[in-house]
Amino acid sequence: MSLAPAVAALARTERLLVALDFDGTLAPLIDEPMAARMSADARAAVDALVRAPATTVALVSGRTLHDLRIIAEHDDASPVLLAGSHGAEHWPASDDDRDADGADAALLALRDDLRRRAEALAAQAEGAWIEPKQFGFALHTRLVADPAHAARAHDAIAGLMAVEAPDWRRRDGHDILEYAFRTEGKDGAVARLRERTGATAVLFAGDDVTDEDALRSLEPGDVGVRVGGGATAATVRVDGIPELAALLSGLARERDTLRE
Numbered sequence: 200m201s202l203a204p205a206v207a208a209l210a211r212t213e214r215l216l217v218a219l220d221f222d223g224t225l226a227p228l229i230d231e232p233m234a235a236r237m238s239a240d241a242r243a244a245v246d247a248l249v250r251a252p253a254t255t256v257a258l259v260s261g262r263t264l265h266d267l268r269i270i271a272e273h274d275d276a277s278p279v280l281l282a283g284s285h286g287a288e289h290w291p292a293s294d295d296d297r298d299a300d301g302a303d304a305a306l307l308a309l310r311d312d313l314r315r316r317a318e319a320l321a322a323q324a325e326g327a328w329i330e331p332k333q334f335g336f337a338l339h340t341r342l343v344a345d346p347a348h349a350a351r352a353h354d355a356i357a358g359l360m361a362v363e364a365p366d367w368r369r370r371d372g373h374d375i376l377e378y379a380f381r382t383e384g385k386d387g388a389v390a391r392l393r394e395r396t397g398a399t400a401v402l403f404a405g406d407d408v409t410d411e412d413a414l415r416s417l418e419p420g421d422v423g424v425r426v427g428g429g430a431t432a433a434t435v436r437v438d439g440i441p442e443l444a445a446l447l448s449g450l451a452r453e454r455d456t457l458r459e
């Protein structure tokens with residue numbers, strides 16, 4: 200497969216950061232979130248980029264850092280950098296990072312109270328469930344058969360949040376509606392990773408609305424890749440995970456020629 204001209208140019212940059220969303224970008228979307236894993240070809244492409252010269256790979260996900268490390272099969276020896284909770288959590292962390300344990304006790308009590316109330320509202324739509332998140336919670340509707348029931352669960356929870364926590368950030372995604380008291384986005388995660396790695400150019404790939412924060416923040420010389428359909432600020436689009444894996448493998452091969 201020949202590389203798109205923008206990707207071929209990117210491959211020649213001095214210090215490359217490849218920042219990748221996880222669900223729907225490297226791992227197929229499935230019903231049970233904790234069973235999600237990178238597809239074999241996506242994993243092989245990530246591994247090839249990790250081995251490529253002057254290249255850093257990062258995963259930038261809406262998952263909590265805890266869950267991201269499990270599903271990405273990530274350990275302390277890994278060279279892959281991580282940003283979880285849409286950029287509110289980082290691995291490795293720096294001294295000034297604030298985790299949920301450092302949050303105001305009243306805010307954590309509010310988080311738990313709103314999550315419980317959201318669970319009661321979600322229970323009214325068969326198949327809907329609430330995922331507890333570090334800084335809030337998310338309503339999942341993938342398993343709700345009737346779209347009208349899913350919409351009703353959305354509306355009920357949106358109504359609750361409009362009254363009780365109107366300043367929390369709302370994020371819509373694939374069969375998911377999330378609320379969080381931390382408002383960081385993937386744009387901030389990419390900016391931090393760019394600075395941390397001294398990257399001279401960035402490739403970011405994602406498949407969902409939250410990824411557009413990062414895609415909109417890219418700079419001249421960077422490349423944004425949208426996986427699948429939907430409105431996007433990306434300049435390159437691929438049909439799905441296999442096509443992204445092929446693009447990333449080609450990029451790794453091109454980076455390897457820098458060694459020669």
Ligand SMILES: O=P(O)(O)OC[C@H]1O[C@H](O[C@H]2O[C@H](CO)[C@@H](O)[C@H](O)[C@H]2O)[C@H](O)[C@@H](O)[C@@H]1O
Pocket residue numbers: 220221222223227228229230231232233235259260261262263330337339341372373374375377407409
């Ligand atoms: O930013 P991402 O890495 O794309 O994470 C976004 C959300 O991913 C998970 O939900 C999505 O994937 C699930 C597993 O395939 C799927 O069941 C669900 O319908 C999708 O919305 C995760 O559960 C969320 O916490 C993430 O925010």
